[in-house]
Amino acid sequence: MGEPVLKVENLKKYFPVRGLLRTVGWVKAVDGISFEIQKGETFGLVGESGCGKTTTGRTILRLIEPTSGKIIFMGKDVTKLKGEELKWFRRKAQIMFQDPYSSLDPRQTVFQIIMEPVRFHGIQVDDPEEFVIKLLESVGLNEMHLYRYPHEFSGGQRQRIALARLLALKPEFIVLDEPTSALDVSVQANILNTLKELQEKHGFTYLFISHDLGVVKYMSDRMGVMYLGKLVEVGPADKIFENPLHPYTQMLFSAIPIPDPDIAREMKKKRMKVTGEPPSPINPPKGCRFHPRCPYAKAGLCDKEEPPMVEVEKDHYVACWLYAKA
Amino acid sequence: MPEPILQVRNLTVHFYTYAGIVKAIEKVSFDVYKGETFALVGETGCGKSVTSRALTQLIESPGRIVEGQVLYYREDGSVVDLLKLSEEEIREIRGNEIAYIFQDPHSSLDPLYTVGYQIAEAMEVHGKIKNIKEGIQKAVQILKSVLIPDPERRVNNYPHELSGGMKQRVVIGIGVSNNPRILIADEPTTALDVTVQAQILELLEKMKKEYKATIILITHNLGVVAETADRVAVMYAGKIVEIGSVDQIFRNPLHPYTQGLLKAVPNPMTKIEKLEAIPGTVPNLITPPSGCRFHPRCPRTMEICKQKVPEMKEIEPGHFVACHLY
Numbered sequence: 001m002g003e004p005v006l007k008v009e010n011l012k013k014y015f016p017v018r019g020l021l022r023t024v025g026w027v028k029a030v031d032g033i034s035f036e037i038q039k040g041e042t043f044g045l046v047g048e049s050g051c052g053k054t055t056t057g058r059t060i061l062r063l064i065e066p067t068s069g070k071i072i073f074m075g076k077d078v079t080k081l082k083g084e085e086l087k088w089f090r091r092k093a094q095i096m097f098q099d100p101y102s103s104l105d106p107r108q109t110v111f112q113i114i115m116e117p118v119r120f121h122g123i124q125v126d127d128p129e130e131f132v133i134k135l136l137e138s139v140g141l142n143e144m145h146l147y148r149y150p151h152e153f154s155g156g157q158r159q160r161i162a163l164a165r166l167l168a169l170k171p172e173f174i175v176l177d178e179p180t181s182a183l184d185v186s187v188q189a190n191i192l193n194t195l196k197e198l199q200e201k202h203g204f205t206y207l208f209i210s211h212d213l214g215v216v217k218y219m220s221d222r223m224g225v226m227y228l229g230k231l232v233e234v235g236p237a238d239k240i241f242e243n244p245l246h247p248y249t250q251m252l253f254s255a256i257p258i259p260d261p262d263i264a265r266e267m268k269k270k271r272m273k274v275t276g277e278p279p280s281p282i283n284p285p286k287g288c289r290f291h292p293r294c295p296y297a298k299a300g301l302c303d304k305e306e307p308p309m310v311e312v313e314k315d316h317y318v319a320c321w322l323y324a325k326a
Numbered sequence: 327m328p329e330p331i332l333q334v335r336n337l338t339v340h341f342y343t344y345a346g347i348v349k350a351i352e353k354v355s356f357d358v359y360k361g362e363t364f365a366l367v368g369e370t371g372c373g374k375s376v377t378s379r380a381l382t383q384l385i386e387s388p389g390r391i392v393e394g395q396v397l398y399y400r401e402d403g404s405v406v407d408l409l410k411l412s413e414e415e416i417r418e419i420r421g422n423e424i425a426y427i428f429q430d431p432h433s434s435l436d437p438l439y440t441v442g443y444q445i446a447e448a449m450e451v452h453g454k455i456k457n458i459k460e461g462i463q464k465a466v467q468i469l470k471s472v473l474i475p476d477p478e479r480r481v482n483n484y485p486h487e488l489s490g491g492m493k494q495r496v497v498i499g500i501g502v503s504n505n506p507r508i509l510i511a512d513e514p515t516t517a518l519d520v521t522v523q524a525q526i527l528e529l530l531e532k533m534k535k536e537y538k539a540t541i542i543l544i545t546h547n548l549g550v551v552a553e554t555a556d557r558v559a560v561m562y563a564g565k566i567v568e569i570g571s572v573d574q575i576f577r578n579p580l581h582p583y584t585q586g587l588l589k590a591v592p593n594p595m596t597k598i599e600k601l602e603a604i605p606g607t608v609p610n611l612i613t614p615p616s617g618c619r620f621h622p623r624c625p626r627t628m629e630i631c632k633q634k635v636p637e638m639k640e641i642e643p644g645h646f647v648a649c650h651l652y
Contacts, residue, residue: 048519154607184369184546189590189603211520214549214592218601241594255524257549259591261572264553274524277491 003075004036005173005205006060011069013052013059017282027281029055031229032069034309037173037222042199042206044220044237046213046252048278052229053209057175060207061093062086074172091121094166098178100158104150110136111146114165121169135164140194156187163194173205180215192219213256217241222315225249228281228289231309235316245318248290288321296322328359330399331508331540332381337394339373339380346612350376350389351564355638358508360399363534363541365551365572368561369587371608374544377561378510381542382408382420398424401507422452425506429513431493435485441496442466442481448500468499471536472529491522495529502533509533512544527554548591552576557644560584563609563619566638570645580647582624618650626651 010032017025030052037043045053058064060071062078071078073093081089097103104113114132118125125131133143139160150158159179166174176195180188192215198204208219216223220237225246233246244250254272258264276293279285285292291302302321309319335355341348351373358364366374379385381396396408398419408416420426428434436444445468446461455461462481469477472495485493494514501509511530515523527550534541545551551558551572558575560568560583568581579585589602606623609615615622621631628650636648 048521156607184608185548185590186369186587186604187607189592189601190605192592192601193603212592213520214594217594218592218598238597251521253594255521256594257523257527257547257553258595259548259552259576259588259593260595261552261576263595264549268553274521274528277489277522278519 004072005039005074006037006207007070007072008036008056008060009034009070009072011056011059011071012067013055013064014067025282028229028284029281030059031284033224033226033229033231035224035231035234037205037207039205040199040203041221042208042219044208044210044216044223045226046210046216046223047226048211048252050228050278050281051226052281053211053226054177056226057095057177057207057209061095061175062089063095087121091169092172093175094169094171094173095175095177096159096162096166096179098181100155100162100182101150103162104158106150109147109149110141110161110164113150113161114168117165118168123169131168132164135167138167138198139164140190154187155183156191159183159191160194163198167198167202170202171204173207175207175209177209178211181210181212188215195219213253214259225252228278228284230289230319232290232320233316233318234309235313235318239313239316243313243316245312245316245323246290246320247294247296247322251293288319328362330357330397331360332358332399332542333395333397334358334377334381335395335397337377337380337396338392339376339385339389340392342388342390343612348611349564349614350611351380352614354394354561354564354566356559356566356569358540358542359557361538361540362556363543363554365543365545365555365558366561367545367548367551367558369546369608371563371611372561373564374546374561375512378426378512378542378544380409381510382424383411383413383416384420384426418452421448422504423506424508424510425501425504427494427497427501427509427511427514429516431490431497431517432485434497435493437485440482440484441469441488441499445469445496445500445503448503452504454504464503465499468503469496471502472496472499472533473525474499490518491525494518494522494526498526498529498533502537502539505537506539508542509537509539510542510544513546514543515550516545516547523550530554548588560587563614564611565619565648567620567649568645568647569638574642574645578645580641580645580652581620581649582626582651583620586623586625618648 012032013030014026014028016023047053059066111132141160180191210216223237224231224234227248233249244253251272251274255274287303287305288307291297307319307321307324309317310324311317312323337354338352339350368374380391398406398408442462442465445465446458449455449461466477466481474480474495515526555572557571559566562583568584586604617633618631618636621627630650636650638646638648640646
């Protein structure tokens with residue numbers, strides 16, 4: 001295997017909780033996670049709200065400055081980039097946001113929206129109109145849409161405009177932060193298929209962030225499961241779905257409603273009991289963060305010591321005391 | 327023969343806006359049987375919420391119920407048309423015999439009152455208790471039945487002291503406080519995380535058994551439908567296109583829209599090579615398409631689809647579809 005496009009090492013992001021005069025605590029949104037993404041692959045990141053998946057995506061792009069840790073992108077440490085090199089990174093690494101209603105400037109036409117980053121990065125374009133039309137066509141829109149404003153489009157079409165805007169910069173790596181959560185299923189399928197086609201054509205590397213396990217399964221080659229700022233399981237998506245190892249992953253999987261009545265009835269019988277809710281990341285539980293909800297928690301171990309990441313089968317890692325030696 | 331508890335006939339609701347008349351739902355008809363879970367599914371703007379609200383005249387200006395009947399079979403065997411009742415009369419039924427649970431637990435509760443008071447108030451309004459004090463004692467029992475830990479203390483909590491999942495449990499508690507015969511749950515888990523969603527769905531099932539209630543579940547999530555519903559009505563652009571048992575709808579979907587919808591949802595338990603999307607977008611309901619409202623997006627559209635509105639036909643026992651193919 002070649003050099004990964006992105007390598008994240010022990011990434012941390014703490015947000016201060018401010019009291020009257022001083023910082024009274026820290027929200028440990030991302031607390032020491034490591035993973036790699038190979039060229040041309042989609043790495044899915046799943047977890048429930050507040051687990052830190054969005055913060056991870058944004059910190060990797062340095063839209064938020066990391067507290068500590070390394071982010072190596074195409075051989076360069078992103079946390080140390082400045083000036084021209086940072087500008088290069090800003091072009092090569094892009095993000096697609098969840099809400100297409102707030103990610104497009106309502107006062108710009110589609111043409112202006114797409115050309116703005118192109119001009120900013122000083123990319124030479126012979127015929128801007130022709131250039132934008134080509135981009136629009138590649139995401140399933142056309143020249144008719146060139147001089148329209150965002151409010152004239154539906155949610156799915158807006159996501160396509162956002163997609164055309166980032167394609168204009170010929171990126172290598174794209175963070176897709178819940179790109180279809182605001183959309184209906186019939187539209188979602190369209191966007192997901194477009195993303196896959198573009199990846200095949202241009203060899204993009206994706207970090208796909210979502211809370212929808214069906215979507216993650218459909219999109220990802222490898223995936224990571226996050227719980228309260230930590231990665232609890234990482235591996236090939238097929239293997240994780242076939243054989244989820246971490247009790248949290250198992251609980252998450254047994255909680256998904258399956259759109260098939262026979263499987264749903266089957267699942268109901270052997271379903272793992274889902275209990276509790278994620279605790280606050282301000283004062284996360286000691287030891288394994290999942291232990292208060294875990295049916296297998298061992299007193300004296302899980303509530304004291306943090307479990308290390310261990311490789312259980314090839315490329316399939318899990319951080320749980322059931323699989324590690326104390 | 328299943329006993330009907332609700333018979334909806336030709337229910338039509340229009341919204342009179344500056345842009346024109348929005349035909350939110352047109353001639354919607356269906357039966358709900360006693361003791362079942364009946365799901366209304368569809369995408370954003372298909373009219374599923376409007377339908378559920380119109381059942382008890384919960385339509386506010388600029389909306390108006392233009393025509394239709396909602397026949398409600400009362401406990402004593404008499405039948406009333408809920409749409410013919412005066413505001414006073416319907417208020418005695420709404421929240422009492424027919425209760426609602428809405429999507430967003432954060433906005434269904436009043437931030438200024440304790441949860442115990444809010445449950446007690448619901449009972450006092452319908453004369454089920456002598457005073458609020460008695461109600462708060464009863465509220466402890468109700469909180470216990472919706473599985474809120476430590477109910478004696480929680481009864482004095484304000485909504486902001488509870489998590490999203492706990493709030494939704496309180497809302498369900500208010501819903502069942504008067505022992506309703508019909509519980510209308512409008513996207514009760516959409517604002518919640520999957521592990522919490524699983525717990526709330528389980529709770530609804532428990533409530534259905536304990537209170538022998540009939541549930542009308544409004545959702546866009548086909549997984550939730552497969553898991554909880556007995557019968558399903560699929561809505562598209564303000565019309566019901568198909569009604570059947572959950573097995574009929576999932577195993578043998580007849581309407582091209584239902585077929586498309588089922589193929590567009592990524593099932594996390596099966597391997598999917600390519601999702602099939604439905605081309606186009608949901609139509610504008612001010613000027614809905616002529617004939618069958620799905621015809622501009624339908625892969626099997628015929629000449630007649632543009633001209634004639636298809637009638638509901640029974641294809642197999644209990645399985646109805648509105649499509650010219652049949």
